[in-house]
Amino acid sequence: MSAAEFLGTVVEKTNPDHPAASRRILRTGWEVQDYLFQHHPHPESFPADQYLAKFMMDAMLQPLKDPDHSCIVSIFTPCEMVQEAGLHPYNVEGFSCYLSASFAGGICTRKAEQDGISDTLCSYHKTFVGAAMNGLLPKPRCILYTSLACDANLLTFPKLAAYYQVPSFCIDVPADASEDAVAYVRDELVGARRFLEETTGRSIEEDALKARVKRSRESLLAYEQVQRDRADRFVPADLVTPLYSAMTANILLGTPEEERYVRMLQEDLRSALPKRGKHIYWMHTIPFWSDAVKKYFLFQDSAQIVACELAQVCSPDFDTDDPMLGMAQRLVRNAINGPAERRIANGIRHARDARADGVIWFNHWGCRHTLGISRLAKQAFEDAGFPTLLLDGDGCDRAHGGEGQTSTRIGAFLEMLRND
Amino acid sequence: METEHTLYYICKYTPLELLEGLGAHTKAWNDMPAGFGRSEQLLGSNICGFGKALLDACLSGQIHELVLTSCCDTIRSLADVLRAEGTLDFLYLLDVPHREDDCSVDRFARELRRLMEAYETYSGRILSRERFLAALQKSNGAAAENGRREGCSAVPGQTSGPYLSVLGGRMGEQLFAQTAEAMPLPLANHTCVAGRTLPAGFLSGLPAAASPDDALLRWYAGVLLRQLPCMRMVDRTGRKPLFNDPNLRGIVYHTIRFCDYYSFEYSEVKTHPDIPLLKIETDYTRSSGGQLQTRLEAFAEEIQSTESARHHHAGQNAAHQPRTQTAYFAGIDSGSTSTDVVILDGTGRIIGRTVIPTGAGARISADKALQQALRETNLRREDIRRVVSTGYGRAAIQDSDQSITEITCHAKGAHFLDPSVRCVIDIGGQDSKVIVLDESGQVAGFVMNDKCAAGTGRFLEMMAGTMEMSLDEISRHGLKYREDITISSTCTVFAESEVVSLIAENKDTDDIVHGLDKAVASKTASLVARAGGSAPFMMTGGVAKNEGLVRALTKELKSAPIISDMAQLCGALGAALYAAEL
Missing domain, CATH: 3.30.420.40 (ATPase, nucleotide binding domain)
Known part of the structure; x- marks a missing residue:
């Protein structure tokens, strides 16, 4: 039994009768991991990626350490305002992944299903809701979310606001990318800013916010350059680093830490060896827990996942003089917002930047939009010259496995790429 | 009458009156198919059956003109696929805000104008204010008729008296007819598009005749958004009257597999102790009908029993x-x-x-x-x-x-x-049931597993087959396990593949069977929690003889179920x- 499995077993056994104690055990386990990331990072990873692992772990530990200064957010919530209000943002996808990695996801999904929540709900959301009900997820100060990009946002966050009896605010994002839509979202963001100020009693300084939004843009631009630079380099890759990037490029965008990570990565790439094996651009989330996926992509010379789509859904093309306008433009122009063609075109552009040899479109069980447009996406990627694999699975819940099938599909796809 | 120019819609926020003002003949599409066709290939299997059924109807030429709304992820995907297929004469995806405040009303008015312009371009007709107003007058009449309960749509034609209500995700015409026939009281349909009723008296705010189109559209946008909210709206407090009506005698709560919106409301409604509640889930095909008949009839029996008690007839039946x-x-x-x-x-x-x-x-x-x-x-x-x-x-x-x-x-x-039993657990061959009893032995509520074999006797039978054992043999194993194996897959097909892997790993038969027992026990315990069941439990049905499973279930429930020697004959x-x- 691994240390993570042992942690999950203890949390699972303790939780029904002593939820607060199980949360403390979980926190201790995560603190140990945080220490290991700092002092014994994975030797094969680049220094930047070692830094990222610690940075992300810190973000997920914050709500357990200081829930009263934490804010639950949806993944695409512009968090610069949250950070300026002195709150630590944490999101469904990130926290649920850490629970799953700690083998504590099962008790959460079961709890949610017992409460009547559909077993077909996205497992990130189901785990998160169950964690709240199990007492593993501490009560936040408030909740700030967007209608972008999935139905589950409109369900999970109101439910948790009612469950915890904490204030919540929804930023409604229209589907079209018009100037009207940007103006509408700007007004929404003004309301969100007021909400955060009233909730925390702390005013959000305009200059500081402007500096954060400017930093966000610079980080996004630098990351785009990193992706172009890595096209002909070998970057030792695991399954979680692209996921960390996907989380930090959204909820931690605008932080000095995110900017530092991207700069470190630029530095690391200068001394990187030439490209080895196949580069895979990954659409949607990555089932980091799957042994079948690890077999092909965990620190392998033969193939690496070079990026996760979710790290590149925000275009750096936005205003920085008016931070509210800039964040509104970022939201409205988000690649996941609006018609499928926008998302697919964004994926093709970034796969091209990274000079990917192939694309895996991950049909995460529970993500209706990703599932529903997958056939269109495969056609479009292939028309653009990228061999594409539609892979069914679950990014978070081990119970939706099918490891044998996963292994065969990825194996055959990589063989196909090598034979090309 | 349906023609090539029937404009179909699926959502109650669709501006029917405006479209009729543009000369469109509108009709809600709510037809349940026998099965799915090409939609499985284009949208995939794990998508709401309504979306698939609608796609098939469009591809088969049944639908030529369609207005969708951005109501959910499935419909957004459907719109993407339909645009790519290009088979419809007119397709429009109307983006509906999630709130009803002033800014959202302004935004929705702009969306309505865009739709209006698109339909004008397509049809070559322009908006007739007279037709628009006539359609509004008609809806105003319906709203007044149905405005019996404040803020809540009512049973058409029923002005007073007890009734039952279907709530939740949309229910197709065929299933609603089947449900209505099985019920002992009139049945109202308040699911999705069926609940379209504009607010009572809405016409009193109509802008003056000389006002420009924009003012009219803004007013109309507000009327549409102020309907009884569906679950996609941020503020859903307006749905409360649906559950609090004194004449409401029971709720059939319907969800469609792979539609998540309404399971959240169900999780709240099920804690309401005063109203008998039946939860049913379908894949939006007609094939669900047979499987649901038992539940509908049992619920009808429960309602009849509750009504009898209400009329103080309890105790006067032949039992005594x-x-x-x-x-x-x-x-x-x-x-x-x-x-x-x-x-x-x-x-x-x-x-x-x-x-x-x-x-x-x-x-x-x-x-x-x-x-x-x-x-x-x-x-x-x-x-x-x-x-x-x-x-x-x-x-x-x-x-x-x-x-x-x-x-x-x-x-x-x-x-x-x-007589002390308060919860019956029956793991049958076809399905699993959890029945909650009141003190007098009447059914106070029940849940059954949905269209999935996981957690049923059939699951064990399939796994026994995989392990080349009989059901009797599998029930004798699992007691002397050494390794505490967990079968993590909830899906029967995936679980079977897990069992095959465990066999390949040379795991002990008792250990694997114990894992299977735990999987069934966990699924059953979830059903018990969903039903709100509490000890003392009684297990009925043939599976009660499976000692390993009973032991696993005892652990999950933290209470040993009573097993009578009449368990199978209950x-x-x-x-x-x-x-x-x-």
Whole structure:
């Protein structure tokens, strides 16, 4: 039994009768991991990626350490305002992944299903809701979310606001990318800013916010350059680093830490060896827990996942003089917002930047939009010259496995790429 | 009348009156198909069946003009696929805000204008204010008629009196008709598009005739957004009247598999202790109908029982009338695996019991089982005063005076065997049921597993097949396990592949069976929690004989279920007791 499995077993056994104690055990386990990331990072990873692992772990530990200064957010919530209000943002996808990695996801999904929540709900959301009900997820100060990009946002966050009896605010994002839509979202963001100020009693300084939004843009631009630079380099890759990037490029965008990570990565790439094996651009989330996926992509010379789509859904093309306008433009122009063609075109552009040899479109069980447009996406990627694999699975819940099938599909796809 | 130019819609926020002002003939699309066609290939399997059914209807040429709304992820995907297919003459995705505040109303008015312009371009017709106003007048009349309850749409044609309501995700026409027919009270449909009723008296705010189109559209956008909210809206407090009406006697809560919106509301509604609630889930095909009939009938029985109690008729039924020594009563439980018969004498004493395999035909097996029970008790058919049938095959049994669902019969039987029981767990061959009883043994609520074999006797049967064992053999294993294996997959197909992997890893048979027992126990415990069941539990049905499973379930429930030696005959016993009371 691994240390993570042992942690999950203890949390699972303790939780029904002593939820607060199980949360403390979980926190201790995560603190140990945080220490290991700092002092014994994975030797094969680049220094930047070692830094990222610690940075992300810190973000997920914050709500357990200081829930009263934490804010639950949806993944695409512009968090610069949250950070300026002195709150630590944490999101469904990130926290649920850490629970799953700690083998504590099962008790959460079961709890949610017992409460009547559909077993077909996205497992990130189901785990998160169950964690709240199990007492593993501490009560936040408030909740700030967007209608972008999935139905589950409109369900999970109101439910948790009612469950915890904490204030919540929804930023409604229209589907079209018009100037009207940007103006509408700007007004929404003004309301969100007021909400955060009233909730925390702390005013959000305009200059500081402007500096954060400017930093966000610079980080996004630098990351785009990193992706172009890595096209002909070998970057030792695991399954979680692209996921960390996907989380930090959204909820931690605008932080000095995110900017530092991207700069470190630029530095690391200068001394990187030439490209080895196949580069895979990954659409949607990555089932980091799957042994079948690890077999092909965990620190392998033969193939690496070079990026996760979710790290590149925000275009750096936005205003920085008016931070509210800039964040509104970022939201409205988000690649996941609006018609499928926008998302697919964004994926093709970034796969091209990274000079990917192939694309895996991950049909995460529970993500209706990703599932529903997958056939269109495969056609479009292939028309653009990228061999594409539609892979069914679950990014978070081990119970939706099918490891044998996963292994065969990825194996055959990589063989196909090598034979090309 | 439907024509090539019928403009179909799917959502209650669709601006029907405006479209009629543009000369469109609008119609809600709510038809349940027998199965799915090309949509499975284009949208995939794990997508809401409504979206797939609608796509098939568009591809088959049934629909030429369609207005969708951004109501959910499935519909957004459907719009993407339909745009790519390009088979429709007119397709529009209307983006509906999630709020109804002033900014959202302004935004929605702009969306309405865009739709109007798109339809004008397509049809070559322009908005007729007269037609628009006439359509508004018509809706205003309907709103006034249905405005009986404040802020809540009502049962059409029903001005007062008790009623039942269908809530949740959209229910197709066929299933609604089937449900309405099974229910003992009038049934209102408040699901999705069926709940379209503009706010009562909305026309009083109509802008002056000379006002520009934009003012009219803004006003109209506000009217549409102020309808009773659906679950996609941020503020859903307006839905409360749906549950708080004093005339509401019960709720059939419908969800569509792969639609998540309404399971959240269900999780709140199910804690409402005062209203009988039936949860059903379908894949939006007509094939769900047969599977649901038992639940609908059992719920109807529950409502009738509640209504009887309400009218102070409880206690006056035949159960408390003196029985005669010479009368005999029989109950036949026609299950998918076995057919069971129980015969009672006039004092309520069990004098005969039989269990035979069901075989090919429910009717033949029922006759056989009854004959066998009669032989064993030295009775003739004419000695039996009344017969009640229950179980899956109950409707096929001609030789019975009445058929009652196995849910009501299991509850009756369990209460007879042990009046302290408050929750019956029946893991059957086809499905699993959890029945919650009140102090008098009446059904206070129940849940059944949905269209999935996980957690049923069928699951164990399939796994036994994979392990090349019989059901009897699998029930004897799993007690002496050494390794605590967890079968993590909830899906039967994936679980089977996990078992194959474990066999390949040379894992001990007892360890694997224990893992399977735990999987079924966990699924069952979830059903118990969903039903709100509490100890004392009683396990009925043949699976109660599986010691390993009972032990795993005891651990999950933190309470050992009572297992009577009549466990397998509980349904037939309940039916016989009802036969005595008729």
